[in-house]
Amino acid sequence: MFKQLQQDLEADHHIHFNNIKLLEEALTQANYINEHPGYTGNDYQRLEFLGDAVMQQSTAVYLFKRFPNWDEGRLTELRISMVQTRAFAALSRELHLDRYVQLGRGEELSGARNRDSLLEDLWEAFIGALFLDQGQDTVMRFLEDIMFVKIDEGFYDQFIDYKSKLQEYLQRDGSVKITYTKLDEQPVSNNEQIFTVQVAVDSEPLATGTGKSTKDAEKMAARKAYQSLMND
Known part of the structure; x- marks a missing residue:
């Protein structure tokens, strides 16, 4: 064996x-x-x-x-x-x-x-x-x-909770309002759709993400926002 x-x-x-x-x-x-x-x-x-x-x-x-x-x-x-x-x-x-x-x-x-x-x-x-x-x-x-x-x-991105990471970073100096808004929903097959979600802080857009569910799209938007803030 x-x-x-x-x-x-x-x-x-x-x-x-x-x-x-x-x-x-x-x-x-x-x-x-x-x-x-x-x-x-x-x-x-x-x-x-x-x-x-x-x-x-x-x-x-x-x-x-x-x-x-x-x-x-x-x-x-x-x-x-x-x-x-x-x-x-x-x-x-x-x-x-x-x-x-x-x-x-x-x-x-x-x-x-x-x-x-x-x-x-x-x-x-x-x-x-x-x-x-x-x-x-x-x-x-x-x-x-x-x-x-x-x-x-x-x-390894799938093992990181970017929504929590983004919230911790944005609220490091005090409370802010973080919102996730669905912008679009497009069918790609009979059983699948692609969702687009935007994440914003105090109504200021940070990033958009796409996914096969709104939850996945939110995670992608949070990841892009967090990584962008870290790079800046």
Whole structure:
């Protein structure tokens, strides 16, 4: 099973584990070991601990170098959106770690294979295993290939509550009136529409956004307004 994952990693990301036992350990849950008394390997918890530290450091170093003009607040905001449960779960699914994890029967029946919290653990354990097997340089190259590239794609925006961020920024010196107004609604197919929403502060327009619902359009408008204010 893990040989197939090894082949997939080689084909897709040019990653070859020298010690495939580390890869197996990163994808083995404690409940699986408890139900298999003859199993001689370890569960992923220690590798998860290591991987969490590696991810925090690697992401901080990358952002520090990538955005030399950003202040600590902006760097922290982006880092938090990147090193969190839903982001790591998505990366685990992209690598198909959910297919290969060895689970106990109870966990399998409860749907743990699709649980974001478990997939987060698997991602961190995988990074810990890769770090031990090949070192920091390989980890950074891998993260640039699969994780950091998603910054420019706007992947991590979905994990940031821009409406709250915008409200906090605009009300930093006192109360203001923030409004979201629907400007347009256009059909794009039989079942879909595109909404356009404008966000304003004290009746002063800040930005417009579009989306497949008014909620999505509001989020887009808030993101554009907040990022524009930050850039200014």
